[in-house]
Amino acid sequence: MQRVNALRPLLPKGTLTFYKDQLLITKGSGQFLWDSAGKKYLDMFGGIVTVSVGHCHPKVNAALKEQTEKLWHTTSIYHTEPIYEYAQALTATFPDPLKVVFFVNSGSEANDLAIALARNHTGRFDMLSMRNGYHGMTQTVLGATNLGTWKPTFPHGFSVYKFMNVDPYKGVWGGTKCRDCPVEIKNRKCDCKEGQCSATSKYIDQFEETLAYDFPASSGPAGFLVESIQGVGGTVQYPKGFLKRAFEAMKKRGGLCISDEVQTGFGRLGSHFWGFQTQDATPDIVTMAKGIGNGFPMGAVVTTKEIADSFARSLYFNTFGGNPLASAVGKAVLDVIEEEKLQENCLKVGEYFLKQLAAIDSSLIGDVRGKGLMVGVELIDEEGNPMPAARMASIFEGVKNRGVLIGKGGLQGNTLRIKPPMCIDKKDVDMAVQAIDDAIRKGQ
Numbered sequence: 486m487q488r489v490n491a492l493r494p495l496l497p498k499g500t501l502t503f504y505k506d507q508l509l510i511t512k513g514s515g516q517f518l519w520d521s522a523g524k525k526y527l528d529m530f531g532g533i534v535t536v537s538v539g540h541c542h543p544k545v546n547a548a549l550k551e552q553t554e555k556l557w558h559t560t561s562i563y564h565t566e567p568i569y570e571y572a573q574a575l576t577a578t579f580p581d582p583l584k585v586v587f588f589v590n591s592g593s594e595a596n597d598l599a600i601a602l603a604r605n606h607t608g609r610f611d612m613l614s615m616r617n618g619y620h621g622m623t624q625t626v627l628g629a630t631n632l633g634t635w636k637p638t639f640p641h642g643f644s645v646y647k648f649m650n651v652d653p654y655k656g657v658w659g660g661t662k663c664r665d666c667p668v669e670i671k672n673r674k675c676d677c678k679e680g681q682c683s684a685t686s687k688y689i690d691q692f693e694e695t696l697a698y699d700f701p702a703s704s705g706p707a708g709f710l711v712e713s714i715q716g717v718g719g720t721v722q723y724p725k726g727f728l729k730r731a732f733e734a735m736k737k738r739g740g741l742c743i744s745d746e747v748q749t750g751f752g753r754l755g756s757h758f759w760g761f762q763t764q765d766a767t768p769d770i771v772t773m774a775k776g777i778g779n780g781f782p783m784g785a786v787v788t789t790k791e792i793a794d795s796f797a798r799s800l801y802f803n804t805f806g807g808n809p810l811a812s813a814v815g816k817a818v819l820d821v822i823e824e825e826k827l828q829e830n831c832l833k834v835g836e837y838f839l840k841q842l843a844a845i846d847s848s849l850i851g852d853v854r855g856k857g858l859m860v861g862v863e864l865i866d867e868e869g870n871p872m873p874a875a876r877m878a879s880i881f882e883g884v885k886n887r888g889v890l891i892g893k894g895g896l897q898g899n900t901l902r903i904k905p906p907m908c909i910d911k912k913d914v915d916m917a918v919q920a921i922d923d924a925i926r927k928g929q
């Protein structure tokens with residue numbers, strides 16, 4: 486550890502690391518990690534929602550090893566078997582007409598390309614994204630990332646307009662039953678009938694006003710980039726039906742709808758494979774990364790033939806996208822999700838997790854939310870304000886010291902983010918809930 490501290494200046498100062506006493510992780514297996522001192526941790530963050538099927542999964546390891554013996558790289562100027570096999574398996578998870586895939590190397594790159602596709606196809610430039618959304622770190626995509634904590638001080642992606650955050654817990658409108666979540670919102674009431682949500686309608690009115698006021702009447706926006714549940718923003722779920730209606734309004738103005746599934750995809754939400762499906766929304770373009778490769782650096786953009794074909798007005802090239810190693814890993818991840826019924830596990834264990842967290846008797850928990858194994862716990866102080874950073878850090882450190890790793894997010898950093906490998910079981914949930922409960926109770 487001493488050696489690592491001495492070498493720290495070799496990495497950029499601005500890179501984020503967690504914890505006062507830094508962890509040096511040396512080994513991983515399933516939902517567990519070990520540090521350099523041999524201490525075992527239950528990993529409830531999965532390398533930021535990236536380790537989808539479990540650390541060092543034997544089947545994924547074997548697929549990668551087998552491919553390394555055959556062929557590492559050719560680039561897209563030659564065809565390979567793995568890219569076609571994987572393209573077929575990946576596109577099979579999408580409804581028609583989302584059947585063409587561009588392979589890239591990260592989530593930022595996927596969103597960057599998605600914006601380019603929208604601009605190219607519509608011949609327009611202006612984009613729309615949402616406050617509290619996170620879409621990555623390339624200069625274009627930074628224009629669509631709307632969290633002050635992640636905004637750079639240098640000029641970046643211009644011409645991306647911001648829609649208000651659609652947050653039924655803290656936003657302008659919201660009510661008890663707004664969310665598709667086994668846990669209701671505590672601090673708000675509503676008398677909406679089943680199948681109706683007045684908060685959704687009010688946000689949609691604003692969305693339509695944004696489209697009318699912010700974009701040229703003679704043309705319109707190129708597109709709308711949005712997460713199906715906000716990840717870095719603190720697991721914020723929109724009221725039911727919002728995405729479906731927002732996408733319909735955007736399409737009426739001729740803009741393309743991009744669903745960022747970098748955190749929400751691959752069955753994590755339990756009821757559906759893709760987040761947009763949970764809102765019955767129909768995107769034109771879907772971006773994905775993180776869980777796609779269980780930690781292997783890769784990403785993808787899936788769209789319609791029409792949109793992909795219009796991009797062929799100019800050549801598209803990506804040295805590494807869809808290379809044989811990535812394709813072999815991606816295919817093995819899809820196989821494991823299916824064989825081990827991990828989507829079903831997310832549904833069952835996720836519901837249990839949310840209910841157990843909601844049962845913690847603490848006035849410092851303002852909100853428990855999420856779907857499947859994408860969970861957020863928003864902490865507040867005695868006055869109902871966001872839990873101050875120092876107290877938050879202490880609780881966060883306390884959870885780690887009890888052997889459980891989680892993340893945090895939201896503009897004020899006061900939401901615990903829990904997004905483990907999708908293979909966890911109820912015993913793991915009990916351990917995590919116990920650690921969180923205890924750390925909140927003791928303040929450390």
Ligand SMILES: Cc1ncc(COP(=O)(O)O)c(C=O)c1O
Nearest residue numbers: 591592593619620621716747774
């Ligand atoms: C929703 C979302 N989109 C895009 C990205 C960017 O992905 P990457 O870090 O692989 O570039 C992230 C990363 O956290 C993300 O959470």
